[in-house]
Structures are given as C-alpha cells and as structure tokens.
Amino acid sequence: MSDSELRYLSRCPVGCSSELEMTQYALPEGALLRCKSCGQLISQCTVTDYWESMREFDDPKGTLPVAGSEQRRFRRSKGFLDRISKLLDKSPGQIQLLDVGCSSGAFLNTAVKLGFLAEGVEPAPKAAAAAQASGLNVRQGLLQECEYADGQFDAVTLFEVIEHLQQPQELLQEVHRILRPNGILLIGTGNAASWSMAAMGGRWEYLSIAKHGGHISFFSPASIAALAQRSGFSVMAVRTRRVRFYEKGDCSMPLYHITKLIGELLNVFAVLFDKGHDMTVYLRKV
Numbered sequence: 001m002s003d004s005e006l007r008y009l010s011r012c013p014v015g016c017s018s019e020l021e022m023t024q025y026a027l028p029e030g031a032l033l034r035c036k037s038c039g040q041l042i043s044q045c046t047v048t049d050y051w052e053s054m055r056e057f058d059d060p061k062g063t064l065p066v067a068g069s070e071q072r073r074f075r076r077s078k079g080f081l082d083r084i085s086k087l088l089d090k091s092p093g094q095i096q097l098l099d100v101g102c103s104s105g106a107f108l109n110t111a112v113k114l115g116f117l118a119e120g121v122e123p124a125p126k127a128a129a130a131a132q133a134s135g136l137n138v139r140q141g142l143l144q145e146c147e148y149a150d151g152q153f154d155a156v157t158l159f160e161v162i163e164h165l166q167q168p169q170e171l172l173q174e175v176h177r178i179l180r181p182n183g184i185l186l187i188g189t190g191n192a193a194s195w196s197m198a199a200m201g202g203r204w205e206y207l208s209i210a211k212h213g214g215h216i217s218f219f220s221p222a223s224i225a226a227l228a229q230r231s232g233f234s235v236m237a238v239r240t241r242r243v244r245f246y247e248k249g250d251c252s253m254p255l256y257h258i259t260k261l262i263g264e265l266l267n268v269f270a271v272l273f274d275k276g277h278d279m280t281v282y283l284r285k286v
Contacts, residue, residue, distance in 0.1 A: 008050040008166065013217045014038050014227045015169050025202040029209065032202070032218075038226045041192050041218040045209055053213035054164070077110035080186060080280070084155045087184050087236060087282060092116045095154045098178070100143050100171075101161040105131035112136065121146055144174050151180045159188040162227075164214040172231035176285055183285045185233060191240050191279035193220035195270055196263075205247050206277070221274055224281050233283035240276030243267050 012018065018037035025032040030044035045053075085092055092115035099108045102120030104127050111118035119137040122128035128140035139146050156175045162168045175185055190206040191197070197204045209215055219227075221238045228235055243263035246256050270276040 006047050008045055008047050009033075009042050009216055012038065012040055013042065013166060013168055014040050014223050015230050016040070016226070025207070027202050027207060027209075032207070035223070038223040039192075039220055040223040043207070043209065043216040043218075045216055049209065050214060050216060053209045055213065073106060074110055077107050078114065080107075080157070080188075081111055081114055081116065083282065084157075084184050084186060087284070088154055088182075090154065096152065097155045097157065098148070098153045099157045099159075100175070101158060102131060102136075102138060103127045105134060105136045105138060107157065107159060108136050108138070109134070143171060148178045150177055151183075152178050153183060154180055155184045155186070157186045157188075159186075161189075162187060162219065163189050163217050165217065168217070168227060169231050172227065172233070176232045179285045181285065184236070185283040185285070187224065187281045187283065189219050189224075189279055189281075190215075191220065191274070191276060192218040193222070193275065194240065194277045194279075195243050195266060195275045196245060196277040198275075200245055205244075205250065211247075219279070221279070221281075224279075228281075228283050232286060234286045236282040236284050238274055238282075239271075239280045240274045240278060241267065241271055241280075242277045243270045243275070244277045 012020065012035040014035065016035050016037040018035055020033040020042060021036055023032045023034050023041070027043065029049065033042040033044060085095060088095060095116050097111055097116045097118040099118065099120040102108045102122045105120060108118055108120045108131065120131060121139050121141065121143050122131060123142055125140055128138050131138040156179060165171060179185065205211055206215065207218065225235050243266040245259040245263060248256055267276065
C-alpha cells in the first residue's frame with residue numbers, strides 16, 4: 001500500500017489497545033474514528049496528506065503576533081507563566097523552562113522578558129531560524145534528538161503540539177525524563193469535548209487539516225488524563241476557554257456576528273464546565 005493510501009494513524013495515540021470505531025463526524029479524509037476505551041478522536045488522513053499539510057509550519061513568521069494582537073498574546077502567555085511559577089513555588093529567575101515546538105518564539109520571548117531561564121526546541125528549520133535570529137536560545141530538531149540531561153528543567157510547555165503526533169506518549173516520556181522531580185508540564189490543545197465541537201460536529205474548524213496542517217488527533221480532558229497517567233504525570237488542573245463556532249470568512253458576516261455573540265454569552269459557563277474550545281492542562285511529574 002502506498003503512502004497516498006496508508007492512514008497516518010491506525011491505532012489510538014493515547015496508547016489504548018481498544019478498537020477504533022467510526023463516528024458520525026464526516027471529514028474530507030473520511031469519518032473521524034473514536035477509541036472505544038478513552039474516547040480519543042482520530043483523523044483518517046493518509047501519510048501523504050499529513051506531510052503535505054505540515055509544510056505550512058516551516059514558516060519564518062511562525063507564531064509571531066499579527067498587528068493588534070501582541071499585547072493580548074503577551075497577557076495570555078504571562079498568565080500561563082505566572083501559574084507555572086505558582087505551581088513550582090519559585091520565582092521566574094529560578095525556573096529552567098523549555099518550550100517544545102516553540103515555532104518563531106512568541107511564547108518563549110515572553111518567558112525571557114519575564115525573567116525565566118527559557119529556551120526552545122523547534123523542528124521546522126525556517127521557524128527555528130527566525131527564533132534564533134531574534135536572539136532566543138532555540139535548537140532546531142526534535143526533542144528526542146537534543147539529548148538534554150536527566151532532570152534539566154523545572155517546566156516544559158507544549159502548545160499546539162500533541163494533536164500532530166502519532167505517538168505522543170513517546171514525547172511525554174522524554175519530557176518526564178528531562179523534568180526535575182515534581183516538575184510541571186503544560187499542554188495546550190483543542191478540546192474535543194467542547195461545546196464548539198458538539199455544535200459544529202465535523203465542521204468544527206479545529207478538525208480541518210486544510211486549515212490546521214497536521215491536526216490528526218483530538219483530545220478531551222478524559223483522554224489527556226489517560227495519556228498523562230501512562231506517561232508518569234498527574235493532572236493538576238484543566239482549564240478551557242472560548243466557545244467558537246465559525247472563523248471570520250468561513251460564513252456570512254451576519255451569521256459570524258450572531259454566533260460570536262452566542263459564544264461570548266456561553267463562555268462563562270464553558271469555563272465552569274470545561275467545555276471551552278481551547279484546553280490547557282497542567283501536569284506534574286510523579
């Protein structure tokens with residue numbers, strides 16, 4: 001079977017041995033699959049389609065803020081970093097932090113500005129080069145290739161990474177190795193148990209491999225807890241935010257504004273019940 005026919009994912013990436021079942025969520029690649037054990041949702045995209053979609057990540061612009069978003073991004077990044085500092089009970093200058101999949105370094109730059117002893121790893125050559133050119137300490141390659149020392153870091157961050165991976169458990173086990181005892185791992189990804197997903201089904205924009213190159217594996221609080229347990233972590237906190245139905249340009253402007261308003265009204269309750277579109281999970285090494 002050629003790469004254009006072979007599915008990139010053929011088993012549950014969380015590590016379950018259960019069968020995968022078809023869901024009612026239709027995508028261009030075929031119906032989403034669901035693990036019967038942990039509920040993880042999985043794309044049927046082919047090996048060829050996966051790697052073609054990933055090309056967009058080798059972009060020197062990477063995650064650099066667009067006009068008007070820099071202050072908002074800084075505040076959000078600072079919130080993550082403040083919580084890491086609180087969980088570790090250390091000041092920023094005492095915290096060795098590694099941002100895995102750091103792209104062009106937007107989050108990493110905030111960490112450095114706040115005094116964290118921060119560095120990054122980025123597999124995409126152009127994005128890594130852009131981060132390095134801005135003066136950030138970034139290695140180009142995969143985490144497993146970097147050969148960091150055991151217990152080198154107090155905290156590791158993974159933003160928009162695990163939804164791209166065939167075997168995220170391998171990455172989390174390497175993170176576990178390089179973290180100090182009681183170290184913190186922060187994971188940011190989409191929430192497949194969100195109200196956005198419930199309302200939009202297969203039209204949920206986070207599922208689109210055309211829009212989000214390499215998105216093949218979709219986590220819920222339950223499935224990410226299962227992955228954490230298998231990888232040597234305990235769940236400290238799960239936070240979700242935003243109810244989002246359409247991106248601007250994906251529908252008529254009247255419909256966009258109506259659904260945006262509905263989403264804003266629902267957001268308070270989504271935060272309370274872990275039903276937001278964006279999910280942030282704080283894990284501790286055990």
